Amino acid sequence: MIKKSINSEVVKAARWQVSTAPHQLPLFASSSFSFDSAEQGIDIFTGKQFGHVYSRYGNPTIDAVAQKIADLETHHMAEKGFGLLCSSGMAAISTLLYSLCESNDSVLTQANLYGGTTELFHKVLRKHGIQPIFTNLKDIDGVEACLKSQPSIKVIYAETPTNPTLDCIDIRKLAALSKSYDKYLVVDNTFCTPIIQRPLELGADFVVHSTTKFLNGHGNSIAGSIVSHRHELKSQIWQCLKLMGATCNVWDAWLLDNGMRTLALRMRQHSDNAMALATFLEQQTGKVKKVNYCGLPSHRDHTLAASQMSSYGGMLSFELDTDLRGTIRFINALQFCTHAPTLGDVDTLVLHPATSSHLNIDASIRADIGVTDSLVRVSVGIEDIEDIKNDIFQALDKV
Numbered sequence: 001m002i003k004k005s006i007n008s009e010v011v012k013a014a015r016w017q018v019s020t021a022p023h024q025l026p027l028f029a030s031s032s033f034s035f036d037s038a039e040q041g042i043d044i045f046t047g048k049q050f051g052h053v054y055s056r057y058g059n060p061t062i063d064a065v066a067q068k069i070a071d072l073e074t075h076h077m078a079e080k081g082f083g084l085l086c087s088s089g090m091a092a093i094s095t096l097l098y099s100l101c102e103s104n105d106s107v108l109t110q111a112n113l114y115g116g117t118t119e120l121f122h123k124v125l126r127k128h129g130i131q132p133i134f135t136n137l138k139d140i141d142g143v144e145a146c147l148k149s150q151p152s153i154k155v156i157y158a159e160t161p162t163n164p165t166l167d168c169i170d171i172r173k174l175a176a177l178s179k180s181y182d183k184y185l186v187v188d189n190t191f192c193t194p195i196i197q198r199p200l201e202l203g204a205d206f207v208v209h210s211t212t213k214f215l216n217g218h219g220n221s222i223a224g225s226i227v228s229h230r231h232e233l234k235s236q237i238w239q240c241l242k243l244m245g246a247t248c249n250v251w252d253a254w255l256l257d258n259g260m261r262t263l264a265l266r267m268r269q270h271s272d273n274a275m276a277l278a279t280f281l282e283q284q285t286g287k288v289k290k291v292n293y294c295g296l297p298s299h300r301d302h303t304l305a306a307s308q309m310s311s312y313g314g315m316l317s318f319e320l321d322t323d324l325r326g327t328i329r330f331i332n333a334l335q336f337c338t339h340a341p342t343l344g345d346v347d348t349l350v351l352h353p354a355t356s357s358h359l360n361i362d363a364s365i366r367a368d369i370g371v372t373d374s375l376v377r378v379s380v381g382i383e384d385i386e387d388i389k390n391d392i393f394q395a396l397d398k399v
C-alpha cells in the first residue's frame with residue numbers, strides 16, 4: 001500500500017464489507033461501479049461478463065425492485081418476465097412507446113386514458129410522427145375494423161379499469177386481436193396492480209405502471225415500471241431507457257420496495273373498503289345519482305371485471321344529484337378524506353375531475369366519457385370503513 005495523507009484519506013468513500021447477506025434490500029447510492037482490473041472492465045463493457053457499470057444503465061437496488069414487479073406480473077407463467085424501472089409512470093410509458101414505434105407508426109388507444117398519457121400523445125409523440133388513433137376499445141369489432149383499415153398501427157395501448165368511470169376493457173379479446181394482426185398490446189395496470197389483474201397472463205405483451213400509486217402505496221416516491229416476457233425486445237427498450245436517461249433513482253426504488261411488502265394486504269383492504277363504500281353510496285338515493293364501481297353487480301362491466309380481476313380494487317367514482325356548486329360544497333365539507341390529485345395511497349383521497357384532472361377538456365367531451373360536473377372520484381384507503389362512510393355521509397348533508 002502506498003502511503004497517503006490524511007487529506008487524501010478523507011476523500012475516499014468509507015470501505016465496506018459484507019460477511020453475511022443483509023436481510024433487507026441495501027440502498028446502492030452509487031453512480032458508478034469500479035472494476036477489479038482492466039480486463040474485467042473490458043469484459044463488462046463488451047458484454048462478455050455481467051456487471052454494473054454506471055447507475056443510469058442499471059443498479060443492484062433498482063434492478064432488484066424492477067425484477068420483483070416482473071415476477072409478480074408473470075407469477076403464474078412458465079416463462080419469467082423482465083422488468084425495467086423508470087423515473088415515473090410517464091417515463092415508463094414514453095420509454096416503451098418510443099422504443100416500440102418509429103415515425104409514421106400509429107398507436108390505437110382510447111379517449112379516456114390517464115390525462116398525462118393523452119397529453120403525451122398529443123404534445124410529444126405526435127411531433128415525432130407517432131400518431132394516436134382514439135377509439136372505443138370496448139368495441140372489439142370496431143377495434144378489428146381499425147386494425148384492418150389502418151396498417152400503420154403498431155401498438156394497442158389500453159387502460160383498464162378506466163379513470164374515472166371504471167369502465168373495463170376485455171384484455172383477452174384485445175390480446176387475441178393484437179396477436180392475429182401482429183401488433184403489440186400494452187396495458188397500463190396502475191389501478192389494479194398484479195395482485196388483482198395480470199395482463200401478461202391474459203395475453204398482453206407489455207404492462208406499464210405508475211408505481212407512484214398502489215404499488216408504493218404510501219405516496220412518498222415517484223417511479224414507473226415496464227414489464228414484459230418478450231425477451232427479444234428487452235435490449236431495444238433498455239437502450240432507449242438508458243439513452244433518454246429515464247432511469248429511476250435508488251431512493252425511490254427502495255421506498256417502492258418497502259411499500260410493496262404490504263401490497264397484498266393493502267389491496268385486500270382497499271377492495272373491501274371500496275365495495276362497502278360503493279354499496280353505501282348506492283343506498284343514498286336522492287343524494288347520489290350513480291355509482292361507478294366495477295365490483296357492484298349494477299356496474300355495466302361487472303361480469304367482464306369478474307373474469308379478469310380477482311377483486312375490484314380501491315378506485316370508485318359517483319355522481320351527486322346536484323350541480324357544480326353543490327359538488328364543490330360536498331368536497332369542501334369533507335373532514336376526514338383528503339382532497340388530493342393522486343390515488344393509491346393508504347389514506348382515502350377524493351378528487352373532483354371536472355375542476356382538476358379534466359379541467360381543460362371540453363364539457364361536451366367530458367360528458368361523453370362520463371365526467372360530469374357532479375362526478376367525484378374516490379381512491380378508497382385502508383382506514384376503518386366506518387370513518388370513511390361517516391365523513392362522506394356528513395358531507396352529503398352539506399350539498
Ligand SMILES: *Cc1c(COP(=O)(O)O)cnc(C)c1O
Nearest residue numbers: 088089090114188190210212223
Ligand atoms: C399516475 C398515473 C400515470 C403517470 O404516472 P406518474 O408516476 O405520475 O408519472 C400513468 N397512468 C396512470 C393510470 C396513472 O394513474
